[in-house]
Amino acid sequence: MIQIHNNTEEINKTAADLFTASAQKAIAEKGKFTAVLTGGSSPAGIYKLLASDDYKNKIDWSKVFIFWGDERWVPLTDDLSNAKMSYSTLLSHVPIPSENIFEMYKDGVTPEEYAVTYEQSIRKVLGEEGKFDLILLGMGDDGHTASLFPGEAVLEEQTKWVDAYYLAPQKMYRITLTAPLINKAEKIVVVAFGEKKTHALKEVTAGEYNPTLYPMQLIKPISGELLFLVDKIAAGEN
Numbered sequence: 037m038i039q040i041h042n043n044t045e046e047i048n049k050t051a052a053d054l055f056t057a058s059a060q061k062a063i064a065e066k067g068k069f070t071a072v073l074t075g076g077s078s079p080a081g082i083y084k085l086l087a088s089d090d091y092k093n094k095i096d097w098s099k100v101f102i103f104w105g106d107e108r109w110v111p112l113t114d115d116l117s118n119a120k121m122s123y124s125t126l127l128s129h130v131p132i133p134s135e136n137i138f139e140m141y142k143d144g145v146t147p148e149e150y151a152v153t154y155e156q157s158i159r160k161v162l163g164e165e166g167k168f169d170l171i172l173l174g175m176g177d178d179g180h181t182a183s184l185f186p187g188e189a190v191l192e193e194q195t196k197w198v199d200a201y202y203l204a205p206q207k208m209y210r211i212t213l214t215a216p217l218i219n220k221a222e223k224i225v226v227v228a229f230g231e232k233k234t235h236a237l238k239e240v241t242a243g244e245y246n247p248t249l250y251p252m253q254l255i256k257p258i259s260g261e262l263l264f265l266v267d268k269i270a271a272g273e274n
């Protein structure tokens with residue numbers, strides 16, 4: 037489903053409300069909430085809202101478990117780190133236990149080794165079902181999501197839940213959840229706004245099926261819900 041909003045503020049509020057409602061429901065039903073954060077620039081407003089006085093006390097953060105959809109293989113101190121942005125906007129401002137936060141980077145190991153460790157951590161918290169309560173995703177201007185980039189072998193991955201590889205065009209390693217794992221989730225919310233997203237959004241949602249070119253097309257939940265929160269500009273209405 038695609039929801040078209042008037043502006044970014046509306047998208048941020050809708051996403052923060054969805055996050056809060058999913059957390060409350062999961063905690064009431066199962067005693068814990070498992071969520072995946074997205075990187076990039078798009079989610080910063082959502083995270084800041086969740087950390088604000090209006091929102092943060094609505095969630096029992098001691099029962100929240102945070103993972104990431106992908107990461108650039110850089111230390112947490114690096115401005116390119118998706119985790120760094122998530123801490124500065126959200127995680128450093130809410131009472132979540134540090135052991136409930138699963139950063140997608142570790143010093144002293146290779147990205148490939150850490151992909152295996154990260155998958156084990158997911159299995160420990162979620163069990164063999166691997167069903168996250170909520171996954172937030174962004175979408176790159178080229179139609180990539182998480183670190184599922186056009187033309188990369190990771191798009192074909194069927195078995196692993198987490199993969200790492202060298203992304204030659206960006207000259208850096210990436211670590212990412214794979215499409216088969218993402219698709220197990222209860223709810224997947226994709227946030228995209230601004231004119232740079234217009235072309236990819238049209239191709240992803242209304243174009244021919246060509247996930248090699250537009251990897252976001254691989255995101256098709258098995259039994260859960262997929263919701264795009266976009267603004268009028270991204271939707272091509274302005």
Ligand SMILES: O=C1O[C@H](COP(=O)(O)O)[C@@H](O)[C@H](O)[C@H]1O
Pocket residue numbers: 074075076077078079105106107108118173174175176177180181182183
């Ligand atoms: O490289 C990445 O980009 C996408 C999109 O980022 P945005 O800045 O256009 O919102 C993001 O979803 C992904 O997590 C990130 O690693």
